[in-house]
Amino acid sequence: MMKTGRRLWTLVICAGAACAQSVDTTALKENTDKLIESAMKDQGGLDRLEYLCYRIGNRLSGSKGLETAVSWAEAEMKRVGLQNVRRVPTKVPHWVRGNEAARLVSPADKPIAMLGLGGSIATPKGGITADVVVVSDFAELDKLGKSGVAGKIVVYDAPFVSYGQTVQYRGSGASRAAKLGAVAALVRSVTPRSLRDPHTGAMRYTADAPKIPTAAIAVEDAMWLHGLTRAGQKVRVHLEMEAHEEPDADSADVMGEIRGRELPDEVVVMGGHLDSWDVGQGAHDDGGGVIAALQALVLMKELGIQPRRTIRVVFWVNEENGGRGGQAYRRWVGEEIGHHYAAIEMDGGAERPLGFDLAAIVPERRRANNPGAATPKVSPRFAGNVQAIGALLKTIGADRIERGGAEADIEPLVAAGVPGLGLRTVGEHYFDYHHTDADTFDKIVPEDFRKCVAAMAVMSYGLAELN
Numbered sequence: 001m002m003k004t005g006r007r008l009w010t011l012v013i014c015a016g017a018a019c020a021q022s023v024d025t026t027a028l029k030e031n032t033d034k035l036i037e038s039a040m041k042d043q044g045g046l047d048r049l050e051y052l053c054y055r056i057g058n059r060l061s062g063s064k065g066l067e068t069a070v071s072w073a074e075a076e077m078k079r080v081g082l083q084n085v086r087r088v089p090t091k092v093p094h095w096v097r098g099n100e101a102a103r104l105v106s107p108a109d110k111p112i113a114m115l116g117l118g119g120s121i122a123t124p125k126g127g128i129t130a131d132v133v134v135v136s137d138f139a140e141l142d143k144l145g146k147s148g149v150a151g152k153i154v155v156y157d158a159p160f161v162s163y164g165q166t167v168q169y170r171g172s173g174a175s176r177a178a179k180l181g182a183v184a185a186l187v188r189s190v191t192p193r194s195l196r197d198p199h200t201g202a203m204r205y206t207a208d209a210p211k212i213p214t215a216a217i218a219v220e221d222a223m224w225l226h227g228l229t230r231a232g233q234k235v236r237v238h239l240e241m242e243a244h245e246e247p248d249a250d251s252a253d254v255m256g257e258i259r260g261r262e263l264p265d266e267v268v269v270m271g272g273h274l275d276s277w278d279v280g281q282g283a284h285d286d287g288g289g290v291i292a293a294l295q296a297l298v299l300m301k302e303l304g305i306q307p308r309r310t311i312r313v314v315f316w317v318n319e320e321n322g323g324r325g326g327q328a329y330r331r332w333v334g335e336e337i338g339h340h341y342a343a344i345e346m347d348g349g350a351e352r353p354l355g356f357d358l359a360a361i362v363p364e365r366r367r368a369n370n371p372g373a374a375t376p377k378v379s380p381r382f383a384g385n386v387q388a389i390g391a392l393l394k395t396i397g398a399d400r401i402e403r404g405g406a407e408a409d410i411e412p413l414v415a416a417g418v419p420g421l422g423l424r425t426v427g428e429h430y431f432d433y434h435h436t437d438a439d440t441f442d443k444i445v446p447e448d449f450r451k452c453v454a455a456m457a458v459m460s461y462g463l464a465e466l467n
């Protein structure tokens with residue numbers, strides 16, 4: 001996930017004709033209060049998330065873990081009585097990490113904490129041993145030029161600014177270094193805090209450079225190598241990776257619904273991504289998101305709440321290294337896209353929610369890949385509705401509505417004109433655990449997760465109910 005550039009939405013909508021205060025949500029309040037109350041007592045969501053984390057574990061596209069999770073999710077949706085439970089099949093990339101290691105070999109012999117980046121190729125058998133050059137950013141790399149880089153391992157020691165800004169070294173650092181003749185690239189993990197745990201994530205090779213192996217290293221190790229080179233030491237590193245791409249694998253999004261009582265063809269779609277990286281348990285990224293969305297519907301069923309429009313929960317696959325699930329769902333919807341009233345995604349971790357971001361800007365990663373991407377338009381009326389529904393979450397402190405970029409799985413829907421929302425959390429620790437072995441169930445704070453369930457339930461119900 002990645003979010004950028006939020007601003008207070010009120011500044012925008014209250015400049016127009018419609019203001020949030022004009023939307024009457026009195027009729028919703030009885031049910032939304034019940035949803036919040038039952039979410040704050042709920043244990044079923046935590047039990048499901050624990051099962052997903054402890055019994056199934058991580059779920060990279062193409063892995064057995066993901067396919068076990070797909071089957072389990074389908075069975076759970078049926079078990080809780082959702083309607084029209086089904087899969088949307090899609091092929092997904094199948095990257096396999098294999099064995100990997102990195103060592104400092106000179107001026108001392110010490111292991112380096114590393115994790116290969118998703119999409120990387122392997123080193124030649126026996127690995128690569130080469131001198132290291134450390135840079136803080138691309139400008140420093142370019143200044144070194146071919147003569148300073150050729151034949152070397154480039155280490156990017158770029159301090160964390162924001163995820164959106166710093167992730168560029170993970171995404172394109174290898175190709176930028178390879179263009180100048182580097183033999184491998186090691187990237188400082190994209191995180192504001194570190195306990196010497198490397199953070200993996202997707203990288204992409206560009207067509208204008210040879211492919212070289214690339215891995216994340218712990219923040220501490222990037223700073224250590226940088227300290228050595230700054231002190232004038234000649235630093236040599238040995239890197240060995242078996243990473244490779246297998247043929248695309250079969251997978252599927254999983255979905256289920258509560259059909260609307262008056263407008264069943266109009267859909268509020270809500271979910272997160274079921275896949276994760278191949279480390280940790282994908283607890284915050286994004287087990288918490290899919291389970292919170294499912295649990296929101298479970299609570300509605302338990303309370304006998306059937307909204308005016310259909311609410312559909314979708315567990316998308318392959319968000320982490322391809323986005324095929326989001327695209328497959330968009331294709332499956334086809335012409336019916338006009339009946340999608342709103343799309344909600346939770347993919348920023350299950351920390352304490354503050355409210356929702358309304359997709360009204362182009363996220364940085366999308367702008368980088370597609371400079372012509374159109375800015376999503378949201379009508380003042382819809383924004384006013386969202387703000388009024390958000391106000392119903394004031395008791396749990398989740399009533400803030402801001403402008404943001406759409407999460408990745410709903411981007412194809414937002415690009416087709418569907419208003420998009422993303423759950424916004426305090427974001428205090430999400431990037432500490434993100435894409436590491438430490439993204440595990442113990443990091444979920446029950447009270448915060450329950451608030452996420454409440455926020456997802458109230459927003460989806462409000463949008464599905466409001467006239």
Ligand SMILES: [Zn+2]
Pocket residue numbers: 001273285286319347
């Ligand atoms: Zn995610």
